[in-house]
Amino acid sequence: MDSLDFAKLHADCETSHRFMVIYRIYSRSWDEAKTTAWNIAIEQSVECPYCMVEGTTIADTIVGKIEQLSPDGPEHYLAVISYTPEAVGAEFTEFINMLFGNSSLQKGVRLIAFCLPDEMNHTFPGPRFGQEGIRQLTGIHQGPILMSAIKPLGTPVSRLARMVYDLACGGxxxxxxxxxxxxxxxxxxxxxxRACVEAVNAAYEDSGNRALYVANCNGDGEESIQRAWKAR
Known part of the structure; x- marks a missing residue:
């Protein structure tokens, strides 16, 4: 996207108490794109038929609003939709859900960008480390940072560790x-x-490539916290 689109989005946010989201929509006509944008606004906010809230305070405040819809090349449109911060509160996971929850399952819809008003910037200040922190950890200061998963399910530890070693040596x-x-x-x-961490260290010794191994610490209840401490 042209940086001017982002500049305008930020300017609009400065004069609004709502947060703005840009979606790119594949559509054969402006009317069809408008229908898709409206469906996004409904699905990402109240997630029910509009007739159930029409004429209520919920329709006036909670339901997403289409702020702008403009062409973006052949059969594509950019839709700017705004949502109220009150619908998100201080819940980051709900914020992500409202940005691109069920609409992520719709064909031809892509989340492009978002902009927060000042009140939300204080609530969600951004990642602790960010892109520069990840680059410092990986030693990759320019260009793409490659990432991969070890799989499939059923593979023994020795083979998983070998995958880690080969991936790390390969960059x-x-x-x-x-x-x-x-x-x-x-x-x-x-x-x-333990085996995968040793594989990462061995790859660094043999190739000079520094890699990060990310353990899946998910578990039932507090088990995830215990696994995270064990991994650390």
Whole structure:
């Protein structure tokens, strides 16, 4: 996108108490794009037929509002939709859900950018480390940072560790457990984490490539916290 689009978005945010989101919509006509944008505004906010809230305070405040809809090349449109901060509160996960929840499942819809008013910038100041922090950790100061997952489910620890070693030697900077690797008998959590960390260190010694290994610490209840401490 042209940086002018972002500049205008920020300017609009400065004069509004709502946060703005840009979606790119694939559509064959402006009317069709408008219908899609309206469906996004409904789905990302109240998530029910509009007739259920029409004429109420919810319709006036909570429902997303289409602020702008403009062409963006052949069969594509940019929709700027605003939402009220009150619908998000101080819940970051709800903020992400409202940006691109169920609409992420719709074909031909892409989240492009968002802009927050000052009140939300104080609530959500941004990542602790950010892009520069990740670059410092990986030692990749320019260009793309490569990331991959080790898989598939059912692979023993020794083979998973070998994948980590090969990926790190090959220049992959971030290597993560696949999301379905937990504490299965063929790849127990502690054994897997220890072996993969050793593989990352061995790859650094052999190739000079510094990589990060990210363990999947998900678990039932407090088990996820305990696994995170073990991994650390």
């Amino acid at each position: 992959c900077s971030i290597i993560k457990d696949d999301h379905n690797l937990f504490n299965q008998t063929y790849a127990p959590f502690e054994e897997r984490v």
